Amino acid sequence: MSEKNLRIVLAARPAGWVDPSNFRLEETPVPVPGEGEVLVRVRWLSLDPYMRGRMNEGRSYAARVELGEVMVGGTLGEVVASRHPGFAAGELVVGHLGWQRFGVAPAKALMKVPDPRLPETAWLGAAGMPGVTAWMGFREIGGLVAGQTVVVSSASGAVGSVAGQLAKIAGCRAVGIAGGAAKCDYVTKELGFDACVDYKAGPVHESLKAACPGGIDVYFDNVAGEILEAVLRRVNARARIALCGLISGYNGEDIPIRNVFSLLVNRVRLQGFIVSDRMDLWPEAIRELAGHVGAGRIRYRETITEGLESAPASLVALLKGENFGKRLVRVS
Ligand SMILES: NC(=O)c1ccc[n+]([C@@H]2O[C@H](COP(=O)([O-])OP(=O)(O)OC[C@H]3O[C@@H](n4cnc5c(N)ncnc54)[C@H](OP(=O)(O)O)[C@@H]3O)[C@@H](O)[C@H]2O)c1
The missing domain is CATH 3.90.180.10 (Medium-chain alcohol dehydrogenases, catalytic domain)
Known part of the structure; x- marks a missing residue:
């Protein structure tokens, strides 16, 4: 050649x-x-x-x-x-x-x-690895129950956008967290989340309280750090936290977590996962995600x-x- x-x-x-x-x-x-x-x-x-x-x-x-x-x-x-x-x-x-x-x-x-x-x-996106990551976090850890409140950080991103839309498809209330008004507008108006907290606009705890009046049942965490701490202040009993990413600390700093008390008191299940842990589930995930993308239920x-x-x-x-x-x- x-x-x-x-x-x-x-x-x-x-x-x-x-x-x-x-x-x-x-x-x-x-x-x-x-x-x-x-x-x-x-x-x-x-x-x-x-x-x-x-x-x-x-x-x-x-x-x-x-x-x-x-x-x-x-x-x-x-x-x-x-x-x-x-x-x-x-x-x-x-x-x-x-x-x-x-x-x-x-x-x-x-x-x-x-x-x-x-x-x-x-x-490579919604019907690929990032989409499968969102699907896996709920399948393996979060569990989607209709009527429950699901919070997703980095909500306008490749993984977060699919996570919130999967939550909506399952009949949950989906609340995004994203940086800036443009991203938040996109998350609610184009992706159909019920609300979106702009974490750059003020104290996240206050905005989360307003966006999640009934507390938080599932948190799909892409960032950890202060946003996770704010979520811990709002979780309901038996909440599930799927720890997907630590983007607030990818440059090597350790990430301390406060409000750990809430994990115990609320019997919260917090678990990390890697999308490649369950390769056996990928075909099912891709089939489901491709169906949603093809039908316009998942946008990106x-x-x-x-x-x-x-x-x-x-x-x-x-x-x-x-x-x-x-x-x-x-x-x-
Ligand atoms: N566990 C797994 O197997 C697995 C697989 C794939 C991805 N992931 C993780 O999932 C997360 C999302 O991945 P993605 O591909 O969908 O990325 P992405 O959300 O499309 O892009 C990264 C976004 O992170 C947000 N962010 C929040 N805090 C930040 C900070 N301190 N510095 C920089 N950005 C920050 C930014 O959005 P805002 O402006 O809204 O803050 C940024 O646009 C990442 O943490 C990634 O490592 C995990």
Whole structure:
């Protein structure tokens, strides 16, 4: 193939905030698939907060990216060449080929796009990993009960927007928490949440009290920190908290929690989860989410930047909270 591969590798580990200088753009030959492997031309790269953790020296729940290695990332692309009977050139596949134009993966690490009627990017968003994360948090920990109040932080984001809409579909009262009036307007007017608290506009506790007069039964937590503390002041007996993300502390600071007393007094169940813990549930989740997206019951917004070269600055923007909806890079 005369074309070259373009890829972005981790050049230096960040200390604190990620900076575009932590990455390096490289041109390499297009990789050649081995027996049982598939060569994919990446069309879309998903940018997600977990990428920050993979840049660190220490080990988290998943392996770090080594210096000089291609940055990890979920992708959607087109099969260019296949050495596996289950895949053919031209098919669209979801995988983890990372920040590069071409990638090779074993066939078992790829999923064919299940339904061509959905927009391609939905498979990296509401009907992909972020959507499955929302679904899993309720399935495994939160439990959705019609009539109960469900609070979701980072409510305009890729995971939070789906979480709130799943709560509405289940007949719950959905209350979002988001930064700024524009995000809150979107959450209530376009996504159909019952209320949204702008945590940047004043004390969260006061606004939560007004938005949740009957208390909080389920909290889908994407941020931890002060917002979790405020929620703990409003939880009902036997509330469930699905701890999905800690975005208020992704730069490495520890995150203290106050109001722990409430956990005991209210018999609250607080549990963390990782979306990959239950891979056996993914097909069911994706089927359900794709059905909701296809029927217009789950809506979403995307922030798209153009070209692989835009990925570093776009990830920085995501990590600094300048994000609205699912963040994607159009690679080719
Ligand atoms: N457990 C799992 O398996 C799993 C899987 C996927 C994602 N996650 C986690 O789920 C959370 C949401 O992910 P996402 O992809 O949907 O991201 P996202 O919500 O689309 O984007 C990040 C958002 O976080 C909010 N935010 C709140 N506090 C912030 C702070 N101190 N600094 C920066 N941003 C802040 C910002 O929205 P506001 O302006 O509204 O604050 C920002 O737009 C993340 O914590 C992620 O790590 C967990």
